[in-house]
Amino acid sequence: MFSLAFGVGTKNSDGAWLEIYYPRPLLHPDQSIVDHLSTILDYPEGNYVIDLNDDMIDKLGEITEFEGIVELKESSKPVVLTLLERDSSPKSIPEAYLKLHLLSHRLVKPNTLNLEGIFGILPNVAWTDIGAVDPKELGILQLKARAAGRVLEVSSVDKFPKMTNYVVPSGVRIAHSARVRLGAYLGEGTTVMHEGFVNFNAGALGPNMVEGRISQGVIIKSGTDLGGSASTAGTLSGGGNTLISIGQDCLISANAGTGIPLGDRCTIEAGLYITPGTIVQLIDEHKNKLGIVKARDLAGQSDMLFIRNSQSGIVECRSNLKAIELNEMLHTNN
Amino acid sequence: MFSLAFGVGTKNSDGAWLEIYYPRPLLHPDQSIVDHLSTILDYPEGNYVIDLNDDMIDKLGEITEFEGIVELKESSKPVVLTLLERDSSPKSIPEAYLKLHLLSHRLVKPNTLNLEGIFGILPNVAWTDIGAVDPKELGILQLKARAAGRVLEVSSVDKFPKMTNYVVPSGVRIAHSARVRLGAYLGEGTTVMHEGFVNFNAGALGPNMVEGRISQGVIIKSGTDLGGSASTAGTLSGGGNTLISIGQDCLISANAGTGIPLGDRCTIEAGLYITPGTIVQLIDEHKNKLGIVKARDLAGQSDMLFIRNSQSGIVECRSNLKAIELNEMLHTNN
């Protein structure tokens, strides 16, 4: 069994799923749990979603790993058990949501799950102060709310909800939660400032300072600081095909960006964007010019300092003699 | 008759309008509707706002185009009919709000309405979880909420509300709704990501990927991708006097920007900002240098690729041989 979880979710008026919340997903659950389940409910095999009644909930509540499930007995919303025998491409909304939860609960790292076709599976949802609403059913609800003297607050219309309404991992700060999607991975000690952004299946292994944008598929490793509005080129839209990752103790300064993966202890100066096609002058620690290369040929290397020479306009890659250290004060006591 | 709409709104304690919600505005309504109205209520002529009582609401409810109005009979807030005989500069808050609704309902395109003086007409409003509040009346409400153990959530203090609390057009995704003002125009198939922003009287004709900022008056045409933090120079503040528009199938890459209008199939590389005064080296597809021009002289032309040569620091405009295609997966099923 790859994963299983109990959850509670929302359906539209046609009975189609809009979203599911899994408070305690399990990865590779013990076979004894799976065996116990088969005494409580009928599980055929494969990836499956089972509606739970109060009797089942009571029995599941006796299993340690299902702690809290009895809270859901009174729920007016559908309560389910989702089982993923294998990590195959998600075929249903409950499957897709379970995978996003696995990432945000830090049970799996980005780029290790099969998420093929997830955009086609996930429905577009209006995220409101009365919960998830099908956009097609929104108009009349807005009118009724106004008639009652209220405003129906629509904070997002998107296939992905904000992470913090589902998962708040330990030891993080997220200054503005609208910018972290469910499916983001935020390691212990990570601070995402107001300008930071983390897409699904992407993240920071922690501790990290994130004031820039972590695109889908991008990982930044411990000690790395992504400055304000710093960009990591994505592969979904506008960017290229190379998945970006950034190693440890790097500093991508404010308004800078990278379209190539970087190793450890790299720095990109403020305002400079390195694209794969940028032609770069290599300079050693004795200031000798070693020739030019395309930035893509430097992909994944460590100890690089990128600047644009302000006397010549030439983009240079120097040996990075001064790696950064995170300000410990900003990451302890998260 | 230019436009008419029924609405429900909020006034401050002095009886001054703060905002109005028009669920179903009409552009160029049929004369038969206007004639019918005159049998129900007293409409002198010109641009006019009429308070509606329950009897009027019942009679209006019999007109197809006023579907839903009867929901407002029980409203404790003022219900009105706003009529704009002509598209003259807005003279009242209900007029200004109706025009913003016309844009967001896609009934008119940006830059086609008379919005002269709208900043002076619109009041500043505290947008809270109990609705629109006059900033002058906010302090005591905040204190009372605290005394009652609650926090009065103030999500914005601005002349423009967020669009999604008034209009959610079909076929769009808006990952973070606080960044799209009422009066934005979002065409079918448009996705506004978390870093995207769309001002009033501005927009994307759709389908589009918007991860950058669409300033007041700016339009981007179908197939164009505005990358993360990409900037379109505005005319209200800090920018110049030229209204920017961007044609079809352009890519303004992450952290780039433009201060000139662009035609179709143009690309600006990541991190490069083209201002009207930027001196640009023209280069043809055979890499011949054709001379230099100011960027403003290239305004509105198509098939341009702008880069800063990383070996010389010179800004170049090359023939764009590789126009972008939007990732269809991200825009279908919106």
Add this chain to the structure above:
Amino acid sequence: MFSLAFGVGTKNSDGAWLEIYYPRPLLHPDQSIVDHLSTILDYPEGNYVIDLNDDMIDKLGEITEFEGIVELKESSKPVVLTLLERDSSPKSIPEAYLKLHLLSHRLVKPNTLNLEGIFGILPNVAWTDIGAVDPKELGILQLKARAAGRVLEVSSVDKFPKMTNYVVPSGVRIAHSARVRLGAYLGEGTTVMHEGFVNFNAGALGPNMVEGRISQGVIIKSGTDLGGSASTAGTLSGGGNTLISIGQDCLISANAGTGIPLGDRCTIEAGLYITPGTIVQLIDEHKNKLGIVKARDLAGQSDMLFIRNSQSGIVECRSNLKAIELNEMLHTNN
């Protein structure tokens, strides 16, 4: 007496403070008020927090400066009086919160308070639609809310709350309040657009247009326009050690940034980031080249225009002949 204020706040289930709201903080209160206080309650001396009972609240309510306090008599949350005899480094959460209020109420300017060690004092808090919650106590509340058919909205997990839920100073617009922390200083006539950001102990003296990021410790003076995504280098994370300030009537254009303090009437062109180490060609108003300097040597000077020559890639500092003027329309009637 340096400062005193009555407030109402939230504690976690262990009785530790999470946050305090002070509706009317006093700076340098009249000695007569302090004398009067000693007849009502027992104040030993030093910096002190006193729990108030209903009797004390009634008596304090008779003092003009404590107007509104009687509203808090019914409060189920703890009501306190916080007294700061001296502006020493904050030693408790109520002290730290009072200092943040002093800044946002414009009673003190940024960089004039002793805030040493404030990161260590302030607890991390989940800011939700049911108020401040200890992150350790969040999980079970989220589950219970879901069981009840609701979503517990977690808008931020941070040491600093948004300013507008505590203080909305007069004459400002804040298009998106999640981006202004308590402790920000916003002068009269300031507009913070959606892309603007203001950290604690930082701000705009007003009137100003803020579409970029004002880092901790940074001040911008009247008439200055900080363009979209413009960056001011901070000292907490990623930046250097020099505190940035920007004088009057400057324009830091969109996607630009500065790592040096600037005097009055300076302009940085769109997309250009000036770091302290940037080597700059000085050019006078007759276009004579005056030699090169490091940008840090220009710190605090006035009438500078920074551009990157698009024909040579050289960063130039020219005499700024055309200082900006704010668009008055955008700042009146705030």
